[in-house]
Amino acid sequence: MSARFPLVALGTIALDDIQTPFGSVKGALGGSVTYFSLAASFFVRCGIVGVVGVDFPQKHLDFLKGRGIDVSGVERASGKTFHWAGAYEHDMNSAKTLKTDLNVLATFKPKIPREYRNCDFLFLANIDPTIQLQVLDEIKPKYSLCDTMDYWIESKREELTEVFRCVDGIIINDGEAREYCGTPNLIKSGRMLTDIGGGKVIIKKGEHGALFFSDDEFFAAPGFPIANVLDPTGAGDSFAGGTVGHLAKHGVLDDNCMKRSMICGSVIASYVVEGFSIDGLKGRKKGDIDDRYNLFKRIVTFDAP
Amino acid sequence: MSARFPLVALGTIALDDIQTPFGSVKGALGGSVTYFSLAASFFVRCGIVGVVGVDFPQKHLDFLKGRGIDVSGVERASGKTFHWAGAYEHDMNSAKTLKTDLNVLATFKPKIPREYRNCDFLFLANIDPTIQLQVLDEIKPKYSLCDTMDYWIESKREELTEVFRCVDGIIINDGEAREYCGTPNLIKSGRMLTDIGGGKVIIKKGEHGALFFSDDEFFAAPGFPIANVLDPTGAGDSFAGGTVGHLAKHGVLDDNCMKRSMICGSVIASYVVEGFSIDGLKGRKKGDIDDRYNLFKRIVTFDAP
Numbered sequence: 140m141s142a143r144f145p146l147v148a149l150g151t152i153a154l155d156d157i158q159t160p161f162g163s164v165k166g167a168l169g170g171s172v173t174y175f176s177l178a179a180s181f182f183v184r185c186g187i188v189g190v191v192g193v194d195f196p197q198k199h200l201d202f203l204k205g206r207g208i209d210v211s212g213v214e215r216a217s218g219k220t221f222h223w224a225g226a227y228e229h230d231m232n233s234a235k236t237l238k239t240d241l242n243v244l245a246t247f248k249p250k251i252p253r254e255y256r257n258c259d260f261l262f263l264a265n266i267d268p269t270i271q272l273q274v275l276d277e278i279k280p281k282y283s284l285c286d287t288m289d290y291w292i293e294s295k296r297e298e299l300t301e302v303f304r305c306v307d308g309i310i311i312n313d314g315e316a317r318e319y320c321g322t323p324n325l326i327k328s329g330r331m332l333t334d335i336g337g338g339k340v341i342i343k344k345g346e347h348g349a350l351f352f353s354d355d356e357f358f359a360a361p362g363f364p365i366a367n368v369l370d371p372t373g374a375g376d377s378f379a380g381g382t383v384g385h386l387a388k389h390g391v392l393d394d395n396c397m398k399r400s401m402i403c404g405s406v407i408a409s410y411v412v413e414g415f416s417i418d419g420l421k422g423r424k425k426g427d428i429d430d431r432y433n434l435f436k437r438i439v440t441f442d443a444p
Numbered sequence: 445m446s447a448r449f450p451l452v453a454l455g456t457i458a459l460d461d462i463q464t465p466f467g468s469v470k471g472a473l474g475g476s477v478t479y480f481s482l483a484a485s486f487f488v489r490c491g492i493v494g495v496v497g498v499d500f501p502q503k504h505l506d507f508l509k510g511r512g513i514d515v516s517g518v519e520r521a522s523g524k525t526f527h528w529a530g531a532y533e534h535d536m537n538s539a540k541t542l543k544t545d546l547n548v549l550a551t552f553k554p555k556i557p558r559e560y561r562n563c564d565f566l567f568l569a570n571i572d573p574t575i576q577l578q579v580l581d582e583i584k585p586k587y588s589l590c591d592t593m594d595y596w597i598e599s600k601r602e603e604l605t606e607v608f609r610c611v612d613g614i615i616i617n618d619g620e621a622r623e624y625c626g627t628p629n630l631i632k633s634g635r636m637l638t639d640i641g642g643g644k645v646i647i648k649k650g651e652h653g654a655l656f657f658s659d660d661e662f663f664a665a666p667g668f669p670i671a672n673v674l675d676p677t678g679a680g681d682s683f684a685g686g687t688v689g690h691l692a693k694h695g696v697l698d699d700n701c702m703k704r705s706m707i708c709g710s711v712i713a714s715y716v717v718e719g720f721s722i723d724g725l726k727g728r729k730k731g732d733i734d735d736r737y738n739l740f741k742r743i744v745t746f747d748a749p
Binding site: 145147227229230231232323324325326330344347348350355358360361362364365366367368395398399401402403429432436438439440441442443444 | 535536537628629630631632635637649651652653657660663664665666667669670671672681696700701704706707734737741743744745746747748749
């Protein structure tokens with residue numbers, strides 16, 4: 140009997156068209172579970188569950204495998220790969236979605252490799268909450284965390300609330316937290332989500348960093364300072380991947396480990412936004428993570444009054 | 445010959461009408477130098493330069509005096525006090541200005557008490573940059589810092605740039621930094637302002653905290669978590685007052701003291717937003733500042749990886 144997988148993630152694999160004021164790419168590797176697993180791969184072996192079409196280049200799967208990611212949960216379906224086209228204008232904080240073609244994602248029914256069952260950590264990236272619940276039920280992980288998006292808050296609030304109730308942690312962005320909780324105040328939102336979910340909540344704030352709420356703790360991490368943001372796509376998924384990957388490496392979901400993990404996630408996201416698509420992570424090694432982690436410590440430290 | 449004043453501040457004294465989703469006040473004590481000096485008064489004796497009209501209640505001046513603030517630089521002119529009316533809607537981060545009546549501010553010519561000259565620290569709160577330059581030239585402080593607003597960036601950019609060149613530090617908000625520097629990226633903006641100004645720059649980000657840039661350092665402070673924000677008016681001026689007041693107490697403008705001072709400023713601003721007008725500061729003592737300072741240290745601290 141093989142050892143349990145330390146980390147499994149469910150999400151989208153995409154071919155993206157991206158425009159920013161600094162350039163553009165077409166058909167570039169993207170998707171929530173792609174960024175998540177690449178970020179997590181700095182810490183732990185991650186198995187991914189997703190679907191691609193016949194047009195998806197084999198070299199992309201080979202690249203993921205080369206980073207130690209297990210792709211046996213990736214189905215190749217007849218049809219075209221999920222495709223997202225987006226543009227960032229002057230304010231790089233928000234993307235304007237130009238086009239979303241679900242393609243093979245429209246009929247996606249996850250096939251879970253047997254060895255993914257009872258994994259230590261499961262991350263349910265943004266996808267239909269009905270699918271999130273099915274996968275959670277089938278895999279039965281030790282710890283589970285989830286993400287979502289505004290579309291599901293608006294169209295499947297009840298199912299999404301059930302996901303929140305079943306997982307141990309929620310990692311969502313500020314806009315989603317405000318919308319789900321019905322208040323502009325992120326501190327109120329975080330506490331409300333902590334009461335609904337498994338007790339651990341991270342609210343992502345893009346360039347402004349992230350907030351962590353648990354029953355006993357509050358933690359605020361600023362964003363790592365990046366002067367030359369080329370493409371913010373995937374920053375949130377990479378943050379989640381670095382965070383959960385680091386948690387999975389240590390095999391615990393406690394508050395102190397969560398704080399360190401969030402800094403790891405922030406560091407990896409800071410590399411991602413310095414390049415288009417996943418280019419910012421190419422050539423990055425564990426030592427690069429450690430370097431910025433230490434810088435991070437320096438930029439938030441102050442003395443007693 | 446008397447000792448030099450540790451801190452002098454130039455700015456507006458106002459009677460405000462404020463509406464938020466949680467209530468409203470009419471003719472309440474406000475203005476940039478009011479919030480600034482009240483915040484600074486936790487640390488140091490602050491002299492203020494400003495103007496009020498015949499309608500300004502004496503009890504407000506007595507209240508400021510009771511906090512140890514020197515009001516000998518406040519002129520009572522014939523006419524009505526500067527009046528601002530603003531409303532905050534669902535998103536408490538930005539006020540909608542309903543009305544601005546300059547009144548006595550329209551013809552304001554600061555009269556500087558002789559004992560304010562050669563003070564240690566001078567803060568030039570938001571006001572016409574031509575006046576900022578005159579006051580700076582007349583007072584000749586050891587250290588000077590300034591604020592501004594979008595109106596002057598748009599109408600008196602050249603004079604404002606001259607102010608930035610003459611002071612030792614700039615404390616402005618994120619929107620102003622982006623507008624003046626012509627980039628959405630706050631890290632780029634901060635570095636650009638550091639090159640123009642005296643080398644110390646703070647960018648205020650409201651609920652997201654503040655960033656500090658100098659030639660040698662970068663520091664990021666998150667916002668102190670407040671679930672029940674009643675009225676954000678004066679938060680930025682209070683942050684500046686706490687920051688510069690704490691610097692003036694220590695009599696230095698070095699980077700490590702600046703970091704601690706920013707935390708003091710953040711803490712005082714966090715008390716301000718918990719009440720309408722200046723109510724959040726009433727009854728607060730130095731011990732309250734210390735309590736939240738220590739909490740602040742706790743919420744940003746994380747271990748080595």
